[in-house]
Amino acid sequence: MVEVSARRTAAGVAAAAALLGSAAACGVADAADGSVVGKDRLVIGVNADQPGVGAREGDRYEGFDIDIAKEIAGRLGVAGPGVTFRRVYSATRERMLQSGEVDLVVASYSVTPERKVKVSFAGPYYVAHQDILVRAADAGKIRSIHDLKGRRLCKVRGSVSFPRVHDEQGIAALPVEEDGYSDCLTDLVGGDLDAVSTDDLILAGLAGEASGSGHRLRIVNAPFTDEPYGVGIRKGDVDGCEAVNKAITGMYQDGTAPRLLKRWFGDTGLKLTTTVPQFEGCV
């Protein structure tokens, strides 16, 4: 009798202790399970083919997105050597976040409701707009998206920018197919097309590259979409998302973000917004 009841109580206590232990373990797991908060190394997914935004120069990456990514990492407590960049593509971003191959994605990554089903977004850190890039000599003729009617517009395969103008806005621009925006730039400079239309930050980067080689291009400054560039993060990492938002808020408050915008796009004639964007919210 004694032994049985003692054993029972012992079992009860052990079970309760196990419960306590597992509850504690859960608490710890919730806080630290894969959250970007508290990591001492971060792998950040970036673009490699957008001059001024995210581009690979030799063995290092540079551009506005890259600087933003470094700043965010720094404010999460991960200094320079702890940050590794990995190239991502439009088609692979969600999968790489889900599998944990990258911790964050900072790659002109527009927040959309469909993507939000798969990954979470901190930020946006900037709201870009689709705009139009023309030769400076044509700037008087092309002043809004409607002036693209009957003109040759670059159509990059797989990009939504041309369909936005042609299908969604219903403007009968003439497509000139290319594989990437740097090819569009070559055509525009060479006079093989009249305009390139995509996110203004990317256009500004292209304009900057062209001016480096002595060609004068101009951004029309007639934005017709909002493209909130978010920081992709594993779905459910609410603590991480909030920490990134706080980092972005701080970057605008202490002038870092406006300084980076000016550094990369200040000479491009682009109308920049230097106040903090409206966040998506983490939950």
Next chain:
Amino acid sequence: MTAVQQAPPAGPPAGSAQAPPPARRDSAGALQRASGRPAGGAGRLLPRTVAARIRALTALSLVLLLVLLGIGWAAIVNAREGVRVIGHDAGPQVVATGDLYFQLSDMDAQLANALLIGTAAGGGRDQALQRYDDNRQKAGDALLKAAKLADETTENNTARDLLDALGRYERLAGQALLLDRQSPHASGPPSQQVVGLYRQATDLMKLDLLPKAYNLTLDNGTLVRHTYEDKRSSVLMGRTGILVAGLALLAALAVFQLYLTRRFRRLLNVPLALATLGTLVLTGAGTLMLSGQADHLRKAKEEGFDSILALSRTRAISNSANADETRFLLDPGRADAYEQVYLSKSQTVLYLKAGNLTQYNDAVQKGLSFEPGRAPFLGFLGTEANRPAESAEQRARLADGMNEALAAYQKVQANDRRMRDLVKGGQRDEAVTARGAAAADFTRYDRSLQDLARIHQKAFDEAVADGDAGTSGWYAVLPAAGVLIALLVLAGVRPRLAEYRWSK
């Protein structure tokens, strides 16, 4: 075997003379017996005399009782604090700051209305300006609350920047209104200079004020989420702690009871048995109460607060989309951008795949029927439609409210289509007139969102009231139960110890 038979003293007088030897022999016996029991190794550390053992068991029981009471007290403090912060303090204040966005965007909408309506008497300009002033006053109150809630530097800076930007906005609005009054015009777009000033004002609102107001509410929502998670996990830990401490005390009391039964050949030590029963009841009731508290907290947060805040964001964004329709008419130079922004705001509220507004309206009109939990659309309303509710009644109530909101939303989108078709057909004046009629439909939609929020508000209030009631009295119950159990233990032990008083 012999040791056991020798051990119980026949009575105090006889025991008084023999007490030391039996005690020694008993300790030997205990060691012998201990070798046959699982806890043998610890036997060496046990006190050697019966009296000392009784005292030790008494002390152990009282210490465990204190631990139980301490854990219980801490858990109740956490539970009450959680309900206080979420139910009476930060929770309601965050909801109030959530309206800040609405008030600011409505200020801008009313400014656009006043400028579009023109200076003709009876055109409604005065009403628009009256509403502008009301909103400004409420926005000031909300901003003050938000600033009070801010507990971090970045949040404080955001609140200060907001105040600064609001001042600049007011200056531009005042200039635009004054200039507009100096060049009277009928209903329709005002002069180019006025439009220029309005553009500056609305840009400031859109790019500076509204994002910051929105982010501030998000920050404050984070505050509530953290409190909720901290307190709820503390309450659950406290529950586990009470269970463990209670079981440990029960075990100690059971061992005590058995020891006394064997040692003194009594059937049952009644006070000790009552103490055991009391512990059982206290542990059970405490565990149940804390489970209840954790559930009240969860309900208040997940079935109340989260939806109230999300619906306040929905209202805010819907209202600013509504203002984008006015701006579309007011400023033809930016009509493309305003149309696109209207689409993206609409898709934030209720997402259906569509490349342009015409496709979106078609998709919306095609039907928005949904099964709770499996809405075929995303966005704020999609999230709300999929939010789980515990009771079937609540689910039905929410589904009804949501269907009403969706029907009203379809009407709002249909009006938008008509207004834009009129403008495209060159009938701008008719479009401006149609805005007046559409306003009633928008008000109906906005009211349906408020009704939906009210259902959640009720769930929230109930959960908070339950939370308040659930712990009331426990600050008295706990010490009283503790004193009672302690007294019962002492009452059970005292006569037994008295038998040994002569042994010294």
